Amino acid sequence: MVQYQQIDRTFGALSDPTRRAVLERLGTGSATITELAEPFEMSLTGMKKHVRVLEEAELVSTEKVGRARRCSLGPRRLEDAQTWIESYRENLEGRLDRLGELLESQKGKKR
């Protein structure tokens, strides 16, 4: 159940373009909330909310440095989300292949 909740948070965090852009930005190095907010012309409050969602998903870590809050990539690397999508697609493709084989074999019988 814990696993489920974590992957829910991962996908939820990725469902917003600003949050995906923040992850890409932090991939180049850590940044303060102010630095993150600037290119988006976003209020600090707005950016703080996005960072909080990313932090709850463990995709971002933050620490207070002086008066600023410095953000960097967290312990999670989207493995769980990638694994779920991949296994879902593989499973689906396997079923479609078997359906194709079944249709082929039916065609063969009709001939």
Add this chain to the structure above:
Amino acid sequence: MVQYQQIDRTFGALSDPTRRAVLERLGTGSATITELAEPFEMSLTGMKKHVRVLEEAELVSTEKVGRARRCSLGPRRLEDAQTWIESYRENLEGRLDRLGELLESQKGKKR
């Protein structure tokens, strides 16, 4: 921008365990809302809402058959979500590799 909104919907749709389970169920074949709701002990209204989210993300298609609404997998196969995660992770790994090389070369200089 349209692309962005679509991937937002894809990730948003995947952020719920019931919706992920519905996708897995529909991978085995189409089902009515009633059939989908049953194993989750969920109200029809609740399941309809989940199906609507999946439909907006184009992950599920529905059609009215008599009095029932039949659901099947939609045109999208999570390609966009998979592509985003993969390119993000590859990019990140590339940066970590280069950082590792830089640290190695610095160690070499110190010797």
